[in-house]
Amino acid sequence: MRTRPIEGAPSLGLDNASLALDYERISATRQFEAGKLLVSDLGIGPGERVLDVGCGTGLLACHIAELVGREGRVLGIDPLPLRIGLASSRARDNLTFEVGDAYDLDRLPDNSFDVVVLNAVFHWLPEKTGPLLSFGRLLRPGGRIGISTQLKGDLTQLQQILRTVLAEPPFDRYPRIRESITFRVGADELRALFQTTGFLPVRIEVRESERQHPSAEAAVRFTEASSFGNVFGHLPPELKDPARERVRKALGAVAEADGSIVVNTHRLVAIGERR
Numbered sequence: 147m148r149t150r151p152i153e154g155a156p157s158l159g160l161d162n163a164s165l166a167l168d169y170e171r172i173s174a175t176r177q178f179e180a181g182k183l184l185v186s187d188l189g190i191g192p193g194e195r196v197l198d199v200g201c202g203t204g205l206l207a208c209h210i211a212e213l214v215g216r217e218g219r220v221l222g223i224d225p226l227p228l229r230i231g232l233a234s235s236r237a238r239d240n241l242t243f244e245v246g247d248a249y250d251l252d253r254l255p256d257n258s259f260d261v262v263v264l265n266a267v268f269h270w271l272p273e274k275t276g277p278l279l280s281f282g283r284l285l286r287p288g289g290r291i292g293i294s295t296q297l298k299g300d301l302t303q304l305q306q307i308l309r310t311v312l313a314e315p316p317f318d319r320y321p322r323i324r325e326s327i328t329f330r331v332g333a334d335e336l337r338a339l340f341q342t343t344g345f346l347p348v349r350i351e352v353r354e355s356e357r358q359h360p361s362a363e364a365a366v367r368f369t370e371a372s373s374f375g376n377v378f379g380h381l382p383p384e385l386k387d388p389a390r391e392r393v394r395k396a397l398g399a400v401a402e403a404d405g406s407i408v409v410n411t412h413r414l415v416a417i418g419e420r421r
């Protein structure tokens with residue numbers, strides 16, 4: 147359970163229908179691709195019971211439902227009702243979606259899952275121990291957890307530009323409580339978190355990836371949709387468009403000849419086994 151608000155925690159109240167639809171479209175070639183690799187690393191097979199935490203619009207959960215087949219089942223949970231609304235159109239006999247939060251899983255029974263998946267979610271959790279203990283309770287002994295997440299200290303060019311722009315006038319009049327909107331960990335930190343919450347670290351590695359946005363505009367939309375509105379969430383409404391414009395302009399200066407934006411990134415990928 148989340149006992150008290152954590153300073154700088156991402157807001158879950160900034161999402162809107164357009165961001166949710168953008169996420170559905172844009173994640174298909176980004177988070178979904180990374181998610182399929184994570185699922186393959188987890189070796190999910192027929193008959194397994196899988197919890198997809200922070201499932202977003204449900205693309206990955208749907209892929210997992212195909213792997214577990216009719217004898218298995220997948221539950222996707224996400225705290226954003228609009229994203230669960232889109233995900234629900236994918237629901238079927240072995241695939242259900244519910245609004246739910248990693249900090250509030252008490253209603254789910256002990257040992258009720260074989261696998262817990264968090265794809266592009268762990269860095270959004272301000273406090274990690276509580277959720278990891280809950281995932282351990284939900285997993286049967288020997289069950290697996292798979293995490294693919296942003297790596298601490300790895301700032302993409304897009305993220306650096308965002309920071310620079312937001313530190314300039316007039317945006318600097320509205321500083322965030324924390325400079326970063328995410329709560330990332332490094333490999334050693336995640337290994338230690340696994341060990342203190344009852345997981346055997348089976349595999350922990352950093353993977354490089356390159357993604358391309360077709361334009362500066364698309365890159366800005368991606369960052370807003372995947373942060374469910376948090377990237378400019380601290381600014382007053384009248385400064386959001388000027389901030390978007392300033393970021394687009396700065397991205398234009400580093401764009402490829404065809405206007406596309408290349409983003410090189412590192413992901414932390416971890417598989418743990420419940421002791």
Ligand SMILES: C[S@@+](CC[C@H](N)C(=O)[O-])C[C@H]1O[C@@H](n2cnc3c(N)ncnc32)[C@H](O)[C@@H]1O
Nearest residue numbers: 173177200201202226247248265266267270372
């Ligand atoms: C970048 S999206 C990833 C969505 C999906 N897992 C995918 O692979 O496309 C991050 C998701 O984390 C969810 N999230 C944020 N805080 C959460 C929390 N406390 N518990 C569960 N999910 C959370 C957000 O609502 C959002 O849908």
